[in-house]
Amino acid sequence: MPKVKVDGVEIDVPAGATVLQAAELAGKEIPRFCYHERLSIAGNCRMCLVEVKPGPPKPQASCALPATEGQEIRTDSEMVKKAREGVMEFLLINHPLDCPICDQGGECDLQDQSVAYGRGGSRYHEHKRAVTEKYMGPLIKTTMTRCIHCTRCVRFSEEIAGVDEIGALYRGETMQITTYLEKAAHHEMSANVIDLCPVGALTSRPYAFEARPWELKKTLSIDVSDATGANIRIDARGREVLRALPRNNDDVNEEWLSDKARFQVDGLTRRRLDKPFLRRDGKLVQATWNEAFAALSTLNPGASIAAVAGDMVDCETMFAAKALVGALGSNLLEGRQTGMDYDTSSLAAVNFNTTFNDIETADAILIVGAHVRWEAPTVNVRLRKAVKRGAKVFLIGPEWETTFGGEFLGEDLSLIGNLPGHVADALSGAKRPAVILGGAALGRGGLEAGLALAGQFNLVRTLEDGTAWNGFNVLHMAASRMGGLMLGYAQKGGIADLVAAKPKVLISLGADEVDYTKFADSMIVYIGHHGDKAAHAADVILPASAYTEKAGTYVNTEGRVQFADKAVFAPGDAREDWTILRALADAFGVSVGFDSFDQLRAAMVSAVPALGVEGLADYGAALPAGGGSASGAIAYPIKDFYMTNPIARASATMQRCSAELLHGEEFAEAAE
């Protein structure tokens, strides 16, 4: 622990820290552009210059200088002030003065730092350089004249995303950042370069010229496009959500966000259900809420009622539906829409036990039936980190382009029980072995066979340093999955049990992936927000709220309980889901025991206490023994990364991504 003096105050800094980090620890702000905590150190913007003794009598780039014992660091001297002013002046020489028409305006590092550390005016009267636009795909808008060559985007795509496609061509004054042959950036984390860019060179294309940051109402929320529960911030103006940005959470998404989570929000204003509908003579016709409930109150389902939860609903909605169905005397609840029927008696057996944070430290990982890049892009980033630390990765399932290497063993589930020798050796020799089962591996005995591996390789163990290690993981794809399982949304036989029970009324909570032809005799009441697949099959449509329009509790695939706030109001006559279920209880003539959201949440927490505490729910470390054998070819459920949920399917941005990036269509750029 070297001791250094920052502006006369002596502090201890961790070994290996840089001077910049030491100054940060001392509470001194160091301006920077190229330095980023999660990327390698480049040291090329020179904005972080400080005075360091002992050393040469000139300012030093603090981001690339190790802090050593006895250093005296000054961040407030005249030399430092002049150095910052000089660097800023140089950076601004070739930076256009187009802040009024730049989308970064108001949240621009260059703008902020030039106000804080720059000179009052310019002494430069020559021509500025100009750089042609570079096409980087449908998500990233470029204005490369604004680029200050910090190379954060280059380092991100190389180090974090693992898809080397952005580079710096030419040199000196003519240096240009571009993708290879100006092809679209081709991975599911590409838009994070927009956040990384400290200036307005890379901005969001769908959000271009939409709003200024100070006009937006910012609401903390949780992403529902996959089961990782990425922490997001919803930026809304009036009733419209304009963008979703990642929030820092080192345990979940670090500070990244998948392109789908970021850009599906424009789907929130399209294809929305904003009026109740009733099916009359085979056609859906608009109705009022009163007409809808009047029709529903004549149903008298009794105990012949079932509820199926969609992939994006919050725990409160599921609990309210459970209360309603329970009050009528039924317990037919299911959330696994596509017919999965794996055993859920132990939640630890269907949970990502290692946690995202610790999977980085695993040294041997077996992935079965998970297309991690598409099913959980932020987890893929962690796997890449693990491999960089030396982890060996083996995969069972059809080949996909990993960003971390890894060895594909084959496509059949039977491989779980019949691992090649070197794989078994790697797992048994590992200190921190991990197995990840994806959605495609859970059925057909896969979960049990996976659990048998947990026993065979002793995945649950105490590490040398005394901490507990649980290397058994299930990677879900639905944001509602773990919450649903905690609330009992699982039947022994899966959704087939619901079909077999032939319920008179089937409540569908935004469940768009269910095969409703099997429920031909049931009255399907769809409580959801988009006119997607399920709405076509529904007999009654009750318009509800999307994830941005209601407060809710979500449990991610690690069993991490997280709370989201309401950002905007639902459009038209749509209401929050729980109010609809509460009114439905009146229509059916039963009592569900809550009249407000707070009462609902209190009832839910008293039923499942873990849902009231933010953080990892404790499912215990004990895993069922498993056993048996699995067989059958693995097929990943996600065929199109950009089209996995009703919001994304309604989003013009996601449709274009799907067409252009996955199906190779070419789009002419609009003439500007």
Place this chain on the structure above:
Amino acid sequence: MADRYIEPDTPELRARWGNFAWTEANAAKAKEIVARYPEGRQRSAVMPLLDLAQRQVGAELNTQGWLPIPVMEYIAAYLDMPIIRVVEVASFYTMYNIAPIGRFHVQVCGTTPCMLRGSDDLLATCKSRGMKKGHISEDGLWSFTEVECMGNCASAPMVQINDDNYEDLTSDRLNAVLDALARGETPKAGTQDPARHTVEPVGEPTNLVAMMSENHDYRSEW
């Protein structure tokens, strides 16, 4: 230099260079080059391999050679590295031509020592022979670039043509060199001053004279 650009990737370019592969001799050379680097650092061979590829293209076209996009892709695949990293290197160093080039690439140094010794005349000579920046002469013989210091200041002004330097030039001497090249001859590289072998003083030395015969300490005289 500011006018360097990568030859656009067109179907014609792909058709012409898409099946680029090492000749037998170059394949052996490439293997030998890659073997110079330690295991796991094979990507370091990208610079010599790009040069080799450029020379192979040159031999095929009877020019100095250049690097079409498909050739860079071939190198990237050969070294198992991302193509953008190869393009970065090729576009950074001016010794790699990233657009078609003539038989002789005339690079005239225009930096101060050469300029003081008359490089302006050389530029004028080149211009009068129809050479201009970023342009191949009609007969396909000449490409022209004005460059910065090539490190031959003791025999300024100088011109680099493909792999050889021609020094101590005047307009006439440059014309002689260019004419010889055009005739297919190989003029003597290095100084063109008949009175000089390399960069030794012309005539009697004019400074550090006392050092001629024995070691002399000048310090007391400064």
